[in-house]
Amino acid sequence: MLRTNIEKTVIQSVQGKIHHPVASSPFRIGHDGSVNILPATGAITYNVSLGDPAFGWAGDHVEPGVSIKNEDSNENNALMVLACVGNEARVISGDAKGAKGIVIGKHGGIDHVLVQFEKEDMEKMAVDDKILIKAWGQGLKLLDYPDIMVMNIDPNLFLNIPIKEENGMLKVPVTAEVPAYLMGSGIGGSTAFSGDYDIMTADTETVKRLRLDRLRFGDLVLLKDCDNTYGRGYLKGAVTVGVVIHSDCIKMGHGPGITTIMTCKYSKIQGIIDENANIKNYLK
Structure with a gap:
């Protein structure tokens, strides 16, 4: 097994809210010059999940699962840096309170952390529900492979x-x-x-x-x-x-x-x- 410094890595809470989709303009220009109105980033995406194809959707930059963010930019920077793929997430407000999920990605530009939950739990969620993540992973090192x-x-x-x-x-x-x-x-x-x-x-x-x-x-x-x-x-x-x-x-x-x-x-x-x-x- 790979030797790591796992016992020295820090587990710390970070948190965000389910983020509503945003649109400064309804139109998206395709690389072929086409003008499109399509679903894109944010919110709860009910029918796109971890393991599904990344191609073929009638959408643009579609984020599987639940997209979370903080209104405060400094707090959101910390969420984006510290949350790691595979971290445990837990809903701490709203009708789905207590439901657990897994971080599955971090999307730059829009600055969302993406979390996958069971579909029955997602049906109970709403925009602005709070999600806490046990952030763990940054600082992990391979002791035999410093490069x-x-x-x-x-x-x-x-x-x-x-x-x-x-x-x-x-x-x-x-x-x-x-x-x-x-x-x-x-x-x-x-x-x-x-x-x-x-x-x-x-x-x-x-x-x-x-x-x-x-x-x-x-x-x-x-x-x-x-x-x-x-x-x-x-x-x-x-x-x-x-x-x-x-x-x-x-x-x-x-x-x-x-x-x-x-x-x-x-x-x-x-x-x-x-x-x-x-x-x-x-x-x-």
């Missing part, structure tokens, strides 16, 4: 991923590998410890050739030549592993969002293609 940075993932979930050690490298199950030239919106961000960045999908032939059109919410993917250590950018030989957290998009430069969970400036991470490499299969 590999781990972020945004619950330590128990991370240790449940069947990662193999071989000749100083980590072999990680992923459903697909993405070339750096397809990474778009969010690139150049100052940190990967919050939010996500998008796989661009306007080139449908390339997307199909790389089988990216089969991605599902929660899938692990490997990003080639992508450095997420101190921001997001291109670096030949760098490797990043992330989780698919929102749907495909119609807008130019956008597509399924990826929240980073591992990154290295050197080629010390190798992807092993496994169609079952989805966090849904590693959650207890």
Whole structure:
């Protein structure tokens, strides 16, 4: 088993409210020039869940499950940084009080943390219901691999991923590998410890050739030549592993969002293609 500093990592409460969708304009311009009115980010999305396809929805940047946020920007920054994929969440107000769920992603730009609950619990929820998260994961380190940075993932979930050690490298199950030239919106961000960045999908032939059109919410993917250590950018030989957290998009430069969970400036991470490499299969 990978040696980590798990016993030194801090568990801390963070909290947010279910966020109403927002729209400065009803229109969304597609990369083909089309004008669209579609559901997008925010609120409770009843019929889109962890494990569902990330493509094919009549929507844009659709967030599975429940989207939460804080009105105070500093508090929301802390929520976005400290909440990690796989963390336990609990409803603390409203008719669904006591219901438990799991953090499944962090969406930059709109700055939402995404939480999956059982569907019967979501039926009882309302906008502005409060959700508390036991934030745990930032600060997790691999003691034998100091060059590999781990972020945004619950330590128990991370240790449940069947990662193999071989000749100083980590072999990680992923459903697909993405070339750096397809990474778009969010690139150049100052940190990967919050939010996500998008796989661009306007080139449908390339997307199909790389089988990216089969991605599902929660899938692990490997990003080639992508450095997420101190921001997001291109670096030949760098490797990043992330989780698919929102749907495909119609807008130019956008597509399924990826929240980073591992990154290295050197080629010390190798992807092993496994169609079952989805966090849904590693959650207890």
